[in-house]
Amino acid sequence: MTWPPAVKVCGLMRPEDAAVASAAGAAYLGVILAPGGKRTVTAARANVILGGIPARRVGVFVDAGENELLADAREAGLHVLQLHGDEPPELADRMRAAGYEVWKAVRARGADDFSRAARRYAGAVDALLLDGYSPAAHGGTGTRFPWAEVAERLGELPPGMRLVAAGGLTPRNVAEAAAILRPHAVDVSSGVEASPGVKDPDAVRAFVEQVQSLSFKQVR
Known part of the structure; x- marks a missing residue:
């Protein structure tokens, strides 16, 4: 476990927002390459x-094929592929063999969704990213998943598989979520936005500061 968790700022659409996030201390910067979203950009x-x-x-990505994943990853210069659809473990494993880190997103309505994904993707992905479930979209909806319920099953996470917490995180609640879930990283998008795809620099900095302050707090 890394502590404090790393920060990922996602849904970036402007170079200036990416620069602010990096300067604030975000270790991961995310872009939406799945078509049709409010924050979608090309590779x-x-x-x-x-x-x-x-x-x-x-x-x-959401249910992209192998060729599309590889082509977009090369063009965008990606390090991590975040698979947010119904991608099978075999595809994830091939992407890892191609040299990419792979995170499998799970829209968790409850702890059972986490448990099933942990079993299904054991040995095939580097991390499970837990997001809140919403029928409106595959992600970026600001919906939380049940932190405490999932935390009770963290022992089911296979060796070598990390946890990334997403969904409804803001500068006001990220410290609580991280203390409960003890994730490798926390992921924010809408929780630090002035409008879809436009980040609020003060909110981005506040979010990172809240996470970094956890180095002086007790893990639950």
Whole structure:
């Protein structure tokens, strides 16, 4: 377990927002490459947004095929592929063999969803990213999952698989969520926005400061 958790700022659409997030201390910067979303960008645009910034680049995909994943990852210069659809473990494993870190997103309505995903993707992904369930979209809805319920089953996480917490996190609640879940990283998008795709610099800095303050707090 890393402590304090790393921070990922996702849904980036502007180079200036990526620069603010990195300067604040975010270790991961995320772009939405799945088509049709409010924050979707092309792989070429993602490379411009994230260009020259010293952070790990995360691309978010929904049910993309292997060729599309590899092509977009190369064009955007990604380090991490975040799979947010119904991708099988075999595809995730092939992406890891190609040299990418893979996070499998799970829209958890309860602890059973976490347990099933932990079993299904054991040995195939580097991390499970838990997001809140919403019928409106695959992610970025600001919906929480049941932190305490999932925390009771953290012992089911397979060796080598990390946990990333997302969904409804803000500067006001991220410290509580991290203390309960003890994740490798926390992921924020809408919780630090002035409008969809436009980050609020003060909120981004406040979010990172709250997470970094956890180095002086007791883990539950």
